[in-house]
Amino acid sequence: MAAHHHHHEHHGADLTRAAQTTLEKSGEQWTVMRERVFEALAGFDKPASAYDIAEAVSKLEGRRVAANSVYRILDLFVGANLARRVESANAYVANAHPDCLHDCIFLVCDACGQTTHIDDDAITKTVRAAARGAGFSPERPVIEVRGKCADCD
Structure with a gap:
């Protein structure tokens, strides 16, 4: 029998609030750029690369946002359980339950x-x-x- 874990999956603004709470509990600040990167990531229906996210945030900001800056934020998000990295695709997905840690x-x-x-x-x-x-x-x-x-x- 599989040991499936049931938890509340967040969506939309609720997901952003859960991500912010989780990041702040880890001792990090929730900045405007981090929020924009998270919302862009959560807006994709498939795993997104840092370049995909940088492009989405650049359009929103009306200025170029470097993929290197997005990579740093994504690394922070993975470490704080806000995002997951799909290794084979070098892409990321938002974690719909950032308040719950699983492999x-x-x-x-x-x-x-x-x-x-x-x-x-x-x-x-x-x-x-x-x-x-x-x-x-x-x-x-x-x-x-x-x-x-x-x-x-």
Whole structure:
């Protein structure tokens, strides 16, 4: 039996407030630029690259925002659990439940790029235990399952 964790997923302004609260609890400031980057990230329906986000924020700001600045903010967001990095795509998704920490399991559609994040603590606990058994200290397990989503299958 899978150990799925049920939690409240935030959306829209509620998601932005949850992200702000989580970031501030970690001791970081919620700046205007961080809010713009988070809202741009949350506005994508698929994983977004730092360049995609920089372009969206640049349009909103009416000035060029460098991807390097966005990368720094995204790194902060990943560390604070506000965003997740889809490793194989070098792209990011907003974490719909930033107040709850889990290892990532991503289902990535090779046809359309849609990425679904699921939590299954039993699977990730087993992965961590296997890593420790091999003499490895797991820091940030990310599991990606590539295939086709129901819409593309």
